[in-house]
Amino acid sequence: MGEKDKKNIVKALLLAGVLIVMLVIVFLHNKAENTKKAGYIEGKNYLFSIDSLKNISYTDFNDIISFEKNNGIWSSPDTDKTIDQSIVSGFEKTIVKLGYNKKFSSDKKDQYGLDEGRIILKFTDQDGIERTLFIGGRFDDGLYCMLDGDDAVYTIDT
Secondary structure: OOHHHHHHHHHHHHHHHHHHHHHHHHHHHHHHHHHHHHOOOOOOEEOOOOOOEEEEEEEEOOEEEEEEEEOOEEEOOOOOOOOOHHHHHHHHHHHHOOEEOEEEEOOOHHHHOOOOOOEEEEEEEOOOOEEEEEEEEEEOOEEEEEEOOOOEEEEEEO
């Protein structure tokens, strides 16, 4: 193999190395962009890892209202009135991207207003998984909540 061939091989290897580095940078950039587009913030804790909901039921002591999504349109069997899609869609976005600040164990649910279940959100995600979120009392700038089947208490922003 001649000197010219060796130089061409070195150039080809250098070019391949640069291409690999560029591909890694593009991959990492796209991953970061997709995370931003999905609405998730790196380093933040989320209660759920879901994309969309099929239905939502909201109970506040005695009042119950439910919504169902069919073909991307929200409706409510509880009313004949037209549903403002932007409000229910905004509510959906809040639920699927619900982050928490703290998570801790406590057997004193009444201390956090969770023994009464002040607000109960029941919903089914895009995969058919049913979930229940109990929202309790207020503190400085947030609320206490629990997930059905989970003994942990979470703090969420209001």
